[in-house]
Amino acid sequence: MTLTVADIDRWSAEAVREVFHAGTARGQATFEASRQLSTLSVFDSWQGATAEARKHTNASIRQDLDNHGNESLMVAQAAGSAVDGIEHVQSELRTLRHDAAALRMTIDSSTNKVVPDSTFNGPPMEALIAERQLQPRLDAIVVEANTVDQELATAINMADGDIPVPLTFPGTPLGAPPAGHNAASGQWQLDSSRGYDSPNPPEGPFAPWRPTNLSEKLATGPSTGLLTTDKTGLSDTADGFDLQQGYKIRITGGQDTGITKMVQGSDGKYYQARWIENTYAMQTTKVMQGTGDLGGITGYPITMPWKPVSLNEIANTAALYPGKTFYLPDGCGGIIPIVNGTLPTPTVPVMTAQR
Amino acid sequence: MTEGITHSFRTALRLSAAGAFALTIAVSVWMLVTSPGGKTADCATAQQMWTYYQSQLASARSAALKSNGDNDAIAVKYQTMLNELQAYANRVTTPDLRPRTDRIVAINREMFEQWKRWVAQSQAPSPDSATPTSPDTQFGNQFAANARKLKLAQAELEAACST
Numbered sequence: 001m002t003l004t005v006a007d008i009d010r011w012s013a014e015a016v017r018e019v020f021h022a023g024t025a026r027g028q029a030t031f032e033a034s035r036q037l038s039t040l041s042v043f044d045s046w047q048g049a050t051a052e053a054r055k056h057t058n059a060s061i062r063q064d065l066d067n068h069g070n071e072s073l074m075v076a077q078a079a080g081s082a083v084d085g086i087e088h089v090q091s092e093l094r095t096l097r098h099d100a101a102a103l104r105m106t107i108d109s110s111t112n113k114v115v116p117d118s119t120f121n122g123p124p125m126e127a128l129i130a131e132r133q134l135q136p137r138l139d140a141i142v143v144e145a146n147t148v149d150q151e152l153a154t155a156i157n158m159a160d161g162d163i164p165v166p167l168t169f170p171g172t173p174l175g176a177p178p179a180g181h182n183a184a185s186g187q188w189q190l191d192s193s194r195g196y197d198s199p200n201p202p203e204g205p206f207a208p209w210r211p212t213n214l215s216e217k218l219a220t221g222p223s224t225g226l227l228t229t230d231k232t233g234l235s236d237t238a239d240g241f242d243l244q245q246g247y248k249i250r251i252t253g254g255q256d257t258g259i260t261k262m263v264q265g266s267d268g269k270y271y272q273a274r275w276i277e278n279t280y281a282m283q284t285t286k287v288m289q290g291t292g293d294l295g296g297i298t299g300y301p302i303t304m305p306w307k308p309v310s311l312n313e314i315a316n317t318a319a320l321y322p323g324k325t326f327y328l329p330d331g332c333g334g335i336i337p338i339v340n341g342t343l344p345t346p347t348v349p350v351m352t353a354q355r
Numbered sequence: 356m357t358e359g360i361t362h363s364f365r366t367a368l369r370l371s372a373a374g375a376f377a378l379t380i381a382v383s384v385w386m387l388v389t390s391p392g393g394k395t396a397d398c399a400t401a402q403q404m405w406t407y408y409q410s411q412l413a414s415a416r417s418a419a420l421k422s423n424g425d426n427d428a429i430a431v432k433y434q435t436m437l438n439e440l441q442a443y444a445n446r447v448t449t450p451d452l453r454p455r456t457d458r459i460v461a462i463n464r465e466m467f468e469q470w471k472r473w474v475a476q477s478q479a480p481s482p483d484s485a486t487p488t489s490p491d492t493q494f495g496n497q498f499a500a501n502a503r504k505l506k507l508a509q510a511e512l513e514a515a516c517s518t
Contacts, residue, residue, distance in 0.1 A: 223420040223421070225420060226416065226420065237499070239496050239499040239500075240499040240503065241495045241496075241498055241499040241502070243491055243495055246419075246420050248424075283424060285419050285420060285424055286477075286491065287416055287419070288494065288495055288498040288499075290502045294499060294506060297412075297502040297505060297506065298413070298416060299412075299466070299498050300412070300415050300429060300432075300467075300470050301415060301416055301419035301420075301424075302426055302429070302470070302477055303419060303424030303425070303426055304477060
């Protein structure tokens, strides 16, 4: 249901701020209880089945406490964000009311419409112009208010257990790539579909990895621009032409390397992450350029079909153009420059959840 | 008899008047197309034609790098440029300029046909499309030969306009 301006007027940022403080305090208290339980030494000296059972129960209680603490903190976080949203929405509404009054207009709180106020006695066209000017601002405020309301409702539903709390992985990004692999050309991918009680790697068979469905824009890097090189025999030829070539690289998917590691999630369970190497394709654009006395005459370009290439092939092609930069897409909208056929120093990879 | 002579004389007079009129028209037309004003305008058109040609080449280069590199779309642009060049050439009427502008169009049409063959040969799967191939060398040589003809035709056009 869409909120009305009257609903927004009734909102109290202070009340929600109290929820934030209460949620934060409760979450911290729960984590503290969990921590103290883990350091209880009363059972340390016990032996036998009873002690084992007690230790197991302790672990379960700690897990429940941690889960509860996470939920409390999530509600607190949503409440804190909602406070900012409420204050912003109400501030925008105050400004709009002020501007409307200057034009002898007012806001109908029950219908969310800008209308002439009781003192308006100008021509109808003047009211229409003022309404055209103010109504879009009111509509934007109501949209923002609904977003804030929805976010807070989602957090409360999570706390009630009506919808699941999203799984998070403390400590992400996951860390360096495995030995012999480059962070620029692959990533840890997490299989969050199945959690394990133990950090020991599970026995196979494993679900096959599904290629990442990236949009064309995210998957494709920018062109190198038209480059010329004397390493192919077609640069500034005796016949008076130079073959110039431009290159684009795109991610076509990923290849499971079979390298795995276990990662603990916010629910205390362990999940398997796999190292996925990106697979690539490259597209070449070619143009003939006149040289010497034919300078100034250029041919029309042609574009070659996309061709699957390995990282080594990309590096080898880039090495044909010393000092020129090739752009490897990172799949997140960023690019990794390759100069002289060399990838940059590996960066920490970002872990992605399996879709 | 006298009447016959008069009739012949009148006919001769009519014919000579018609001939003089036709000659006047022909001379006027010739003077019009070869007048300094007509040639100057045609030289300006020829200059615009060359400027347009070069701007289209630059535009095609940058568009190919930005877009997804659709050769069919490039072919459409190429054909549009040829039509526009022909339109410029058609506006040139000065007798010693028109063949030269037509020649520039003809050379470009030949280059378009070569370009289409280059595209067709290049799209076949090859072990390595990133480095130059045999069609590249073949087209490069044809391109340079036609570029040379184009340069010559343009130089002749400029020379004709400067006299």
